[in-house]
Amino acid sequence: MTNESIWVYIQLNQDKIEPTSLQLLTKAKQIAEDKPVWAILLEPTTLTAEATIQQYGPDNILRLRDDRFAAATDEELADALEQVVTQYNPNSFLFPATTAGRSLAPRLQAKLQTGLTADCLDLAFDGDTLVQVKPTYGDNIMCDIICPDRRPQMATVRPNIFKAVRVPNSQTEVVSATFTFHPETTMTILNTTRLISQTASLSDAQTVIALGRGANQPKTIELARQLAAKMGGVVGVTRPLTDDPQFTHDQQIGQSGQTVAPDLLINLGISGAVQYTVGIQNANRIVSVNTDATAPIFADSDYGYVGDATEFLEGLLAQVK
Amino acid sequence: MKIVVCIKQVPSTNDVKIDPQTHNLVRSADGVINPFDKNAIEAALKLRDQTNGEVILLSMGPESYRESLLEGLAMGADSAYLLSSRALGGADTLATGYPLSQAIQKIGDVELVLFGRQSVDADTGQVGPIVAEYLNVPQVTFAEAIDLTEDHHLIGKRRLDAAEQEVEVELPAAVTVRSEMNQPRYATPRQIQKSFEKPLTVWTEQDLDLDPERIGLAGSPTQVTQVYAPAAAKKRVTMLTGTPEHAVQELLQSL
Ligand SMILES: Cc1cc2nc3c(=O)[nH]c(=O)nc-3n(C[C@H](O)[C@H](O)[C@H](O)COP(=O)(O)OP(=O)(O)OC[C@H]3O[C@@H](n4cnc5c(N)ncnc54)[C@H](O)[C@@H]3O)c2cc1C
Ligand SMILES: Nc1ncnc2c1ncn2[C@@H]1O[C@H](COP(=O)(O)O)[C@@H](O)[C@H]1O
Numbered sequence: 001m002t003n004e005s006i007w008v009y010i011q012l013n014q015d016k017i018e019p020t021s022l023q024l025l026t027k028a029k030q031i032a033e034d035k036p037v038w039a040i041l042l043e044p045t046t047l048t049a050e051a052t053i054q055q056y057g058p059d060n061i062l063r064l065r066d067d068r069f070a071a072a073t074d075e076e077l078a079d080a081l082e083q084v085v086t087q088y089n090p091n092s093f094l095f096p097a098t099t100a101g102r103s104l105a106p107r108l109q110a111k112l113q114t115g116l117t118a119d120c121l122d123l124a125f126d127g128d129t130l131v132q133v134k135p136t137y138g139d140n141i142m143c144d145i146i147c148p149d150r151r152p153q154m155a156t157v158r159p160n161i162f163k164a165v166r167v168p169n170s171q172t173e174v175v176s177a178t179f180t181f182h183p184e185t186t187m188t189i190l191n192t193t194r195l196i197s198q199t200a201s202l203s204d205a206q207t208v209i210a211l212g213r214g215a216n217q218p219k220t221i222e223l224a225r226q227l228a229a230k231m232g233g234v235v236g237v238t239r240p241l242t243d244d245p246q247f248t249h250d251q252q253i254g255q256s257g258q259t260v261a262p263d264l265l266i267n268l269g270i271s272g273a274v275q276y277t278v279g280i281q282n283a284n285r286i287v288s289v290n291t292d293a294t295a296p297i298f299a300d301s302d303y304g305y306v307g308d309a310t311e312f313l314e315g316l317l318a319q320v321k
Numbered sequence: 322m323k324i325v326v327c328i329k330q331v332p333s334t335n336d337v338k339i340d341p342q343t344h345n346l347v348r349s350a351d352g353v354i355n356p357f358d359k360n361a362i363e364a365a366l367k368l369r370d371q372t373n374g375e376v377i378l379l380s381m382g383p384e385s386y387r388e389s390l391l392e393g394l395a396m397g398a399d400s401a402y403l404l405s406s407r408a409l410g411g412a413d414t415l416a417t418g419y420p421l422s423q424a425i426q427k428i429g430d431v432e433l434v435l436f437g438r439q440s441v442d443a444d445t446g447q448v449g450p451i452v453a454e455y456l457n458v459p460q461v462t463f464a465e466a467i468d469l470t471e472d473h474h475l476i477g478k479r480r481l482d483a484a485e486q487e488v489e490v491e492l493p494a495a496v497t498v499r500s501e502m503n504q505p506r507y508a509t510p511r512q513i514q515k516s517f518e519k520p521l522t523v524w525t526e527q528d529l530d531l532d533p534e535r536i537g538l539a540g541s542p543t544q545v546t547q548v549y550a551p552a553a554a555k556k557r558v559t560m561l562t563g564t565p566e567h568a569v570q571e572l573l574q575s576l
Binding site: 016 | 332335336337338346414441442443444445446447448450453454455458463481482484485486487494501543544545546548549550551557559560569570572573
């Protein structure tokens with residue numbers, strides 16, 4: 001018998017819930033119609049993420065508990081998930097398109113012999129069929145993809161596309177799953193070092209000052225840092241600036257970097273290549289400064305200024321309170 | 322030590338349009354090696370030079386993929402296999418991973434399989450973990466560094482979402498490579514010349530032990546139902562004017 005539930009994988013980054021999992025709970029509830037939404041939680045006994053998950057309103061939390069989940073390999077996680085999927089036969093199973101999700105989901109897909117669509121930007125149900133909207137060719141083309149005959153219908157979904165909304169559900173039922181943890185003997189996790197994450201702060205930031213190749217002088221970078229500090233924001237960069245040792249890949253915005261969703265984004269000296277602009281689609285208000293009036297970045301902006309990035313920064317620093 | 326590098330040929334640019342009449346994709350005919358796969362080839366060549374190993378390229382796709390295999394041979398790989406036939410066409414990631422894993426088994430005694438972190442056209446990054454699952458070997462995805470140890474293990478550094486992880490796996494294993502790992506080498510004219518003499522074997526589904534239900538279109542659980550240009554979510558921009566001081570003033574008033 002097929003269970004018509006929609007499953008959402010709750011990714012744990014050590015002791016924190018990956019925000020994309022909560023965003024997916026909200027999205028799943030919006031598209032579910034009558035289908036129950038389940039949060040699937042693989043958790044060491046030292047954690048209790050249930051209370052937080054319950055705030056986002058799933059009908060069920062399916063909990064798999066084992067201390068080895070504190071540092072489990074992709075294979076160990078996929079093996080445990082395979083066991084519960086074959087017990088409950090969900091309609092669909094959604095994962096964050098994070099590093100962890102994109103490593104785990106395809107391994108599980110191969111075990112289950114079903115379809116998986118990567119990095120979706122939108123999801124909707126057409127009856128029982130999950131229509132998955134996936135970009136290709138560097139976000140230049142969109143495809144609708146379905147998996148008509150096999151279950152679950154699996155997808156990874158890009159972070160920060162949907163907003164997580166709190167709708168506490170006092171009826172959320174926590175179900176303990178029966179499964180066996182099978183250790184992967186050929187792989188050992190030697191250590192996991194938490195990064196004082198610029199990634200997290202960039203994708204969560206409410207104000208982002210983004211620097212491109214037209215704003216790469218030491219003085220400009222210093223002014224941007226001062227402005228970010230003053231506004232309680234963070235500095236992000238385009239890909240060319242990651243060649244500068246003072247920036248890391250974690251600070252890169254775009255297709256092969258982070259997706260940002262700030263209230264205010266200020267682009268300085270950025271041309272607006274599509275690989276960059278896909279990362280800023282969820283910014284609320286976008287201000288761009290470029291010396292070239294024809295720069296494509298202006299088409300993605302609410303406010304534009306044709307002029308020098310450094311001078312504009314100086315103006316902002318002087319006038320922002 | 323045999324190292325297989327799975328490579329995909331991708332269009333030379335992602336500047337793809339939809340033909341408004343036929344709704345077909347209009348893309349450049351030129352193909353290049355998926356950029357991340359070049360990092361995987363580079364990683365393989367470095368390991369080979371440490372261990373006196375052998376680097377074998379493997380790709381599934383149309384005859385035109387020969388070009389990329391030749392390019393990889395010119396970078397220094399030793400031999401190449403192309404899985405190519407009508408029956409294998411139209412495959413999604415599941416139906417791509419399956420023939421690749423069967424080919425790796427046929428090549429035999431492969432200790433390390435390398436992939437790019439993802440292809441830049443399909444952008445899924447699924448084929449590596451699928452092959453790892455079919456081969457029943459450990460996987461190190463999104464690796465930034467890999468080293469071999471003396472006792473037949475590999476140590477890999479991965480970048481996770483909010484952490485860095487070091488892992489040790491017993492060979493055979495599968496690794497997907499990030500571009501941060503290395504700078505791919507260029508082919509020298511001498512290597513380019515030599516590449517034409519290196520073995521490049523084409524296998525069809527007949528050469529591999531394949532379940533016909535698991536290949537090509539029939540073996541692909543997913544279907545593309547529509548292809549379209551993204552909705553132009555372009556904004557209406559208000560231009561700020563005058564001196565930078567004036568523009569900033571204007572901006573702060575409107576925000
Ligand atoms: C597969 C792939 C993935 C990619 N992923 C990413 C990604 O994730 N993120 C990313 O950013 N890029 C990515 N890129 C690269 C991307 O295509 C562009 O090359 C890059 O975004 C350009 O960065 P930029 O705007 O800083 O530089 P440029 O394109 O060189 O633009 C610099 C701009 O600064 C302006 N300028 C110059 N001087 C001044 C001044 N004094 N004041 C103000 N403006 C000035 C210029 O007019 C110009 O518009 C990717 C590319 C590929 C092929
Ligand atoms: N047709 C193919 N032939 C060989 N290798 C492939 C093929 N498709 C994908 N790969 C490998 O799998 C990686 C991930 O591809 P993808 O899952 O398409 O994003 C690529 O970087 C290649 O290493």
